[in-house]
Amino acid sequence: MKKIGLLPRIIIAIVLGILIGLVSPEWLVRIFATFNGLFGNFLNFIIPLLIIGFIVPGIASVGKGSGKLLGFTAGIAYLSTIGAGLLAFLTAKILYPNLLNNQSVKEFTNPEEALASPMFTVEMAPVMGVMSALLFSFVIGIGIAALKLETMLKFSEDFRSIIQLTIEKVIIPLLPVHIFGIFANMTHAGQVGAILSVFIKVFIMIILLHLTYLMIQYTVAGTTSRQNPFSMLKTMVPAYFTALGTQSSAATIPVTLKQGKKIVKRERIADFAIPLCATIHLSGSTITIVSCAMAVMLMQGHTYTLASLMPFILMLGITMVAAPGVPGGAVMAAVGLLESMLGFGPAMTALMIALYITQDSFGTACNVTGDGAIAVLLDSTVDKKATA
Template sequence: MKKLGLLPKILIALILGIAIGAVAPEAVVKVFATFSGLFGNLLGFVIPLIIIGFIAPGIGELGKGAGRLLGLTAGLAYLSTIAAGLLAFFVGSSLFPHILDVGSLAKEFANPEEALLPPYFTVDMPPVMGVMTALLLAFTIGLGSAVIKGDTLQKVMVDLREIVEKLISSVIIPLLPIHIMSLFANLTYGGQVQMILSVFAKVFVIIIALHLVYLLVQYLVAGQMIRKNPLGMIKNMLPAYFTAIGTQSSASTIPVTLRQTKKNGVSEKIADFVVPLCATIHLSGSTITLVCCSMAVMMLHDMSTSFGMIFPFILMLGVTMVAAPGVPGGAVMAAIGLLESMLGFGPTLTSLMIALYIAQDSFGTACNVTGDGALAAITDRLSKSDAA
């Protein structure tokens, strides 16, 4: 099992969870419910640490980078992420009401937690601070350390990031398949899982289609700016796309993305700077997935998905994606705080989001890294204009 990637483990966990929930007695399912409850409480404790540990040093490091080129790249990455989120919102608002049974879960259960068997016991694990407090503190520390150019606090934050990364990679991610298996055993026992899986099969098709459409838009813009055939540029980037599907990691795909970006005519200096940076801060594919999945979950539970609610979430998501740890599923881990504080997700909806996100994580990562090549080309053209 150690040799399997996260996605195969998640798929195996889903199948096992459904099988257990279909045949196991209530007493057995409650054992899994107990584990799921404990893991959910641990996740709640870790969320503020994830926010501070990733956002604060990330902003601090960006503020000390290579001046204008850094600002240009970060600005383009943020705008691209926001545009991806808006595309997902408008398409989701148009299509989801026609393919989803809106409010179907809310008709049966006023609270999502009512649908699940209760655990045998719980252990309270209160977080050290609230999500919004953690966000504000992270922004204050990150921006402050960048402004005063102080190294001491920045080094502390970098150490904290390494601790949180170790916690995520060594504890949270390995236990995640068991948590998802437990959740789906409980959902199956409660009779909800068939409807949830049938709904999200349709949503996944729309998400992957949006990834491809957004990549085409990015390369149409890039191709127009550098006077190259956008379809030819996309063809050059296909090795990076398929490598990302296999690795589920933007960081692991950097060497391939770099090589293919240079084949598209981007200068070596710009490619060497932009591609590794965008692997961390440009997550347009992940944003499309997060927005679509969260809207679908909210519609099933008859929650508001108005522009006034989703747009601030997209704006904050653009910033939070900078903090996404470089592990499979890292983007959804970084976004959990926003899902809870801005969209009102409880433990059950959060766990469902994690499962749904990771099930297609490789396609989101592939969209992210392939789009990095387009941003590198745009940055190259704009930087030459500034120099002229």
């Protein structure tokens, strides 16, 4: 199974979960539910550590950049990420009432009541709350950058390596099993048919949103640099398809950098902006997370407004900074916000992860392709003295 990518494993898990759920007795489904409960509790335990492990060195490392150019790059990347979230919200707000109109609220209200219960649970209390972890990360990360504390930076990077190892060796390998259990349970409860129809509709909408947002990004970059946006997009196609295969912005940096240098005048801008944006610019992932979150909320009978989603979108742009360079890293970093700010429960979180993972590679491809547009925008707007 290690030779099979995460997406195929998730698809296999969903199919097997549905098939097993159709024929399994309740006692067997309860065994799966027990594993899901244990895995979900461990996920809750690791989330604050994940936030600290990736945001602290992410902020601290950014602080070592080159002043004005660093601030300008981070600002544009953040605004681009927030803009992507707003586009996803507005599109879902307009389309979901009709797109998902076959999924009545009654089908998904209080789904935990219909699901089989675990045989036992083990409490795994997190060391701190999600908001406390975020505030702690901001304070420590900014402090390390401001005071240039190399020892603490090295410690934070080592801690990040531990958390990333946990994600790569524990969470990601067990994620398909978790998804399998959830779908077996939902199938046993008679809920899976409507959920699969949602998957297909949301998947198509998200891909179209990715392509639309890339056109917006390159139209803006082309206007400022007086280049043809379609020509620039064509140049970045190798980076897009490389990201589809790697599902990692970090792993795609060499290709993104090579193609990005072809559309900027000053290569040093690309050398600076593209590796940085690989960790702080996640417009594609944000479109996916916001779209999926709103679909899951609608399925569960929850209401959403711009006032309730906007704080989540703003925090999402920060929380995903330096998200691990592994498949599904962005959604793992966002789980804490989904639970603390949007009230997601275990079933909603599992649905969210499954929805996200099925198109994670497309979100990553949108991220890295958009990095080229930011490099072009910087190259045409930042004063050359900023790079001196």
